Amino acid sequence: MNQFYYDAVTKMEQLGVDDEYIQGWQCGFLQNPKREEQRLTEAYAAGYDDGEEKNAENFANWVRE
Known part of the structure; x- marks a missing residue:
């Protein structure tokens, strides 16, 4: 796996970034198709x-309070 990807996801998890943002970031990075429109969130x-x-x-900007 790409070290940049692994480091970024690990850092996001450690900082408490919104799960929706993390899932979106992973899908975008891996060039997966976007979710269906009704399941899209601003964070994703x-x-x-x-x-x-x-x-x-x-x-x-997406760290949960």
Whole structure:
């Protein structure tokens, strides 16, 4: 597995990032199809877009309080 992917997911889990964002990020990174529209959430969509771009800069915005 890609070390960047593993490190990013581990960091997100440690920081307590929203699960929906993490799932979206993983799907986007791995270029999986997006969920059906009725199951999309704002966090998932943001994660998907960031994952697609291989962007690990925005997930701090999705840390659960």
